[in-house]
Amino acid sequence: xxxAHDLPVAEVPEVAVKERGAVGAARLGTLAALVVAAAxxxxxxxxxxxxxxxxxPQYPKGLHIRVFVNHMTxxxxxxxxxxxxxxxxxxxxxxxxxxxxxxxxxxxxxxALVLIALAAVASWWLRGIWRLLARVPIIIxxxxxxxxxFAWLWIAGxxxxxxxxxxxxxxxxTPQLLGVGRIGQFGTEAAFAxxxxxxxxxxxxxxxxxxxxxxxxxxxxx
Amino acid sequence: MKxxxxxxxxxxxxxxxxxxxxxxxxxxAAAVGVPALRPAATVQAQSVAEQIAQERGLTPEDVTAALKxxxxxxxxxxxxxxxxxxxxxxxxVYGLPSMRLLKVIGVxxxxxxxxxxxxEGTKRVLEGGRVDDEDVxxxxxxxxxxxxxxxxxxxxxxxxxxxxxxxxxxxDLRDFETKQIIKNPHVISNHGAxxxxxxxxxxxxxSQYASPIGWGYAxxxxxxxxYRGTVTCWKFDRDKGxxxxxxxxxxxxxxxxxxxxxTGKGPSMGWVFLNTxxxxxxxxxxxxxxxxxxxxxxxxxxxxxxxxxxxxAAEVAATDKAKEVNGLxxxxxxxxxxxxxxxxxxxxxxxHGVDVTPDGKYIVVAGKLDPHVTIxxxxxxxxxIAAKNYELDEFGVPVIPxxxxxxxxxxxxxxxxHTQFDNRGFAYTSLFLDSAIARWKIGGEGVAxxxxxxxxxxxxxxxxxxxxxxxxxxxxxxxFLLAINKWSLDRFVGVxxxxxxxxxxxxxSGDTMQLLYDGAIGIxxxxxxxxxxxxxxxxxxxxxxxxxxxxxxxxxxxAPQPGKEGVVRDGDKVTVNxxxxxxxxxPDRVEVxxxxxxxxxxxxxxxxxxxxxxxxxxxxxxxLSLEPGEFSTFTFKAERAxxxxxxxxxxxxxxxxEMVGYLLVxx
Numbered sequence: 001x002x003x004a005h006d007l008p009v010a011e012v013p014e015v016a017v018k019e020r021g022a023v024g025a026a027r028l029g030t031l032a033a034l035v036v037a038a039a040x041x042x043x044x045x046x047x048x049x050x051x052x053x054x055x056x057p058q059y060p061k062g063l064h065i066r067v068f069v070n071h072m073t074x075x076x077x078x079x080x081x082x083x084x085x086x087x088x089x090x091x092x093x094x095x096x097x098x099x100x101x102x103x104x105x106x107x108x109x110x111x112a113l114v115l116i117a118l119a120a121v122a123s124w125w126l127r128g129i130w131r132l133l134a135r136v137p138i139i140i141x142x143x144x145x146x147x148x149x150f151a152w153l154w155i156a157g158x159x160x161x162x163x164x165x166x167x168x169x170x171x172x173x174t175p176q177l178l179g180v181g182r183i184g185q186f187g188t189e190a191a192f193a194x195x196x197x198x199x200x201x202x203x204x205x206x207x208x209x210x211x212x213x214x215x216x217x218x219x220x221x222x
Numbered sequence: 223m224k225x226x227x228x229x230x231x232x233x234x235x236x237x238x239x240x241x242x243x244x245x246x247x248x249x250x251a252a253a254v255g256v257p258a259l260r261p262a263a264t265v266q267a268q269s270v271a272e273q274i275a276q277e278r279g280l281t282p283e284d285v286t287a288a289l290k291x292x293x294x295x296x297x298x299x300x301x302x303x304x305x306x307x308x309x310x311x312x313x314x315v316y317g318l319p320s321m322r323l324l325k326v327i328g329v330x331x332x333x334x335x336x337x338x339x340x341x342e343g344t345k346r347v348l349e350g351g352r353v354d355d356e357d358v359x360x361x362x363x364x365x366x367x368x369x370x371x372x373x374x375x376x377x378x379x380x381x382x383x384x385x386x387x388x389x390x391x392x393x394d395l396r397d398f399e400t401k402q403i404i405k406n407p408h409v410i411s412n413h414g415a416x417x418x419x420x421x422x423x424x425x426x427x428x429s430q431y432a433s434p435i436g437w438g439y440a441x442x443x444x445x446x447x448x449y450r451g452t453v454t455c456w457k458f459d460r461d462k463g464x465x466x467x468x469x470x471x472x473x474x475x476x477x478x479x480x481x482x483x484x485t486g487k488g489p490s491m492g493w494v495f496l497n498t499x500x501x502x503x504x505x506x507x508x509x510x511x512x513x514x515x516x517x518x519x520x521x522x523x524x525x526x527x528x529x530x531x532x533x534x535a536a537e538v539a540a541t542d543k544a545k546e547v548n549g550l551x552x553x554x555x556x557x558x559x560x561x562x563x564x565x566x567x568x569x570x571x572x573x574h575g576v577d578v579t580p581d582g583k584y585i586v587v588a589g590k591l592d593p594h595v596t597i598x599x600x601x602x603x604x605x606x607i608a609a610k611n612y613e614l615d616e617f618g619v620p621v622i623p624x625x626x627x628x629x630x631x632x633x634x635x636x637x638x639x640h641t642q643f644d645n646r647g648f649a650y651t652s653l654f655l656d657s658a659i660a661r662w663k664i665g666g667e668g669v670a671x672x673x674x675x676x677x678x679x680x681x682x683x684x685x686x687x688x689x690x691x692x693x694x695x696x697x698x699x700x701x702f703l704l705a706i707n708k709w710s711l712d713r714f715v716g717v718x719x720x721x722x723x724x725x726x727x728x729x730x731s732g733d734t735m736q737l738l739y740d741g742a743i744g745i746x747x748x749x750x751x752x753x754x755x756x757x758x759x760x761x762x763x764x765x766x767x768x769x770x771x772x773x774x775x776x777x778x779x780x781a782p783q784p785g786k787e788g789v790v791r792d793g794d795k796v797t798v799n800x801x802x803x804x805x806x807x808x809p810d811r812v813e814v815x816x817x818x819x820x821x822x823x824x825x826x827x828x829x830x831x832x833x834x835x836x837x838x839x840x841x842x843x844x845x846l847s848l849e850p851g852e853f854s855t856f857t858f859k860a861e862r863a864x865x866x867x868x869x870x871x872x873x874x875x876x877x878x879x880e881m882v883g884y885l886l887v888x889x
Contacts, residue, residue: 085830088804092877165805165877 094164330361
């Protein structure tokens with residue numbers, strides 16, 4: 001944004017030709033920024049968005065769940081399957097299986113993110129409201145992800161099967177979205193991971209382009 | 223409030239000055255105080271330690287011994303010690319230096335904790351060891367042998383012999399379970415088993431008490447003519463993890479009693495050496511007026527070491543010179559001699575251990591009734607063979623003159639039995655009668671003070687085998703020696719007349735040996751054991767896949783899968799498919815009728831570290847161990863109407879007691 005102020009001032013007619021060239025370069029710059037944002041978003045598919053670690057005396061190495069946009073894994077390098085183990089533990093309190101959570105979102109995630117990324121790039125060729133609409137999804141996507149994650153955490157913790165073995169000893173709860181929590185003998189530590197930060201960066205870059213366009217666009221209109 | 227000016231008019235507030243002074247104080251405390259404080263803490267800890275030592279009556283030597291062996295909670299041992307479990311029929315696994323017993327592996331005897339001998343798969347392993355189609359539920363395990371690659375332990379497999387029935391077992395060190403037992407069809411007892419060749423090409427088994435080959439009858443008067451010994455070379459198929467009897471063979475030898483054996487390595491690769499005793503051919507006959515065997519077999523001043531070229535024998539075994547006896551190839555003695563496979567050399571009377579030095583150049587024979595160890599030079603033996611410097615004895619076997627092969631004799635003390643080696647050029651020999659360990663220097667070219675005794679350390683009591691770290695490989699590691707003592711006498715609190723044996727840990731890293739620890743062995747006599755660096759093993763944490771069959775070491779198609787549990791009836795044959803997981807068994811109700819033959823498949827569908835479930839049922843003698851991912855099967859016939867709760871025998875979870883089901887047998 002700092003560069004926007006450093007740009008040659010449009011009102012000076014003598015430099016109009018030069019300025020047109022600079023504007024052209026800046027236009028190409030916005031394209032590059034949108035491509036970067038799209039690449040970050042598509043790249044985020046291959047990184048986990050949210051990690052949670054469960055610690056208990058009998059799990060000295062902890063149980064690790066990594067949430068990607070389209071699947072969940074444990075820690076790949078261990079022979080134990082942590083997702084299965086967490087599901088096994090959750091059955092005691094009647095929580096839904098991890099594989100039953102956000103199935104629709106996981107199914108559409110990859111094509112949806114690719115479409116959102118393509119739309120962000122395509123916006124460069126669009127004008128007016130269409131340009132803005134094509135950029136809105138990539139900007140609001142991280143917030144949507146967090147809202148959806150929170151919703152599923154709420155569902156998981158608040159729809160416990162009343163017939164589960166330990167249903168009487170665990171009251172409905174919402175697992176901690178971020179930071180440290182506690183469920184039974186388990187301490188939990190949850191945090192956003194690289195994938196989420198990539199998506200957030202994509203959103204911010206796109207937002208910057210929108211703002212720049214808005215400012216630069218008002219100049220061009222004059 | 224206006225702050226006062228400080229010295230020299232600079233505006234430093236009093237509070238700021240105070241803060242600065244305080245900070246400087248902390249820094250000085252950090253700079254000066256920490257070095258001062260740390261020794262103070264150590265001194266305090268030392269005084270606590272001294273107080274404890276004083277209260278418990280510990281000498282400074284006791285304290286250093288404790289420090290050398292103590293493995294704090296949460297830390298791991300550096301070595302595994304695999305010891306035979308003697309006539310318990312099992313194998314013992316210890317961790318060193320803590321001397322913690324890690325596992326008792328079921329081998330020749332059913333072991334319910336591991337479900338060994340209760341599941342169909344493990345029953346089949348035990349059935350492999352049937353003697354004349356009869357189940358045998360014990361073995362007399364003597365000499366474990368770890369698989370080797372290039373003369374070093376590779377940590378993959380473990381072999382163990384059963385002296386009582388001449389059987390060999392194979393243990394897979396991925397899951398520490400016995401995979402195969404085979405019965406030698408030629409002979410009825412062994413002793414020199416198991417000794418592996420440097421790349422585990424063969425597992426060597428020497429017979430012990432001579433008998434008619436093929437296990438028939440011959441009158442004892444015809445001992446010399448009809449009784450024989452054998453040396454069996456069992457071919458090991460590493461990919462399959464099994465001995466392949468079809469590719470194995472034996473060599474007929476005179477009816478002396480073969481004792482221990484060792485395989486050559488380096489320059490002596492391709493050869494195997496066995497002690498023999500009873501060259502007198504004594505067979506007892508106390509009631510007939512003969513001397514007992516112990517006297518009759520100890521008359522001669524010299525017995526004979528048997529020297530066999532197993533590589534050449536393998537070539538001959540592939541020809542029609544080898545004849546099949548009870549399905550196993552045998553190279554007759556005359557052919558073995560004619561082919562240059564079989565030689566002998568005199569050795570001092572009633573020898574016991576024969577051990578090849580790490581460089582493969584020398585063979586050390588311990589005299590048992592002779593105070594020396596006798597060292598043979600492999601090259602000299604080869605030279606004598608090449609020069610045909612031998613005479614044929616009454617069995618037609620070429621016997622090399624003692625002096626032609628002997629390199630040195632070292633007088634160590636009374637009752638030398640077994641020798642192991644370290645990484646500093648020392649050999650260690652157990653002295654049974656002296657109850658001591660002798661450390662002596664290996665000689666040879668360029669070695670000063672070679673073939674000399676260095677030091678003796680008393681042990682308690684009647685030491686048999688010893689084991690140094692990888693002490694019979696090409697690269698011994700030194701550091702520790704285990705004395706496997708037959709008697710413990712006064713070393714432990716009383717547990718009745720049958721006393722534990724005493725497994726003593728000795729530090730051999732220093733200039734003098736130090737006895738560190740008495741470990742009680744509360745199960746049969748561990749004749750021999752081998753010690754291996756822990757990092758050489760890669761045991762599984764859980765089975766590689768859900769539905770794993772440890773018998774085949776692969777995933778089984780029969781393994782019940784989640785969602786497909788149930789009871790299938792076909793006439794009076796009933797198949798139950800169960801999955802088990804914390805904390806339920808599915809199905810938890812099984813109804814059958816009297817007369818039904820039930821086959822019950824179970825899969826532990828868990829893959830969590832240590833999430834083992836047991837499965838016990840009060841009918842049909844059922845006790846399984848289902849380790850994470852494991853598939854297992856048992857069968858039984860429903861004989862009596864009744865209600866039989868089956869349940870998990872491992873305390874697997876908080877709801878373990880609820881992990882139960884009912885078998886209902888109706889008329």
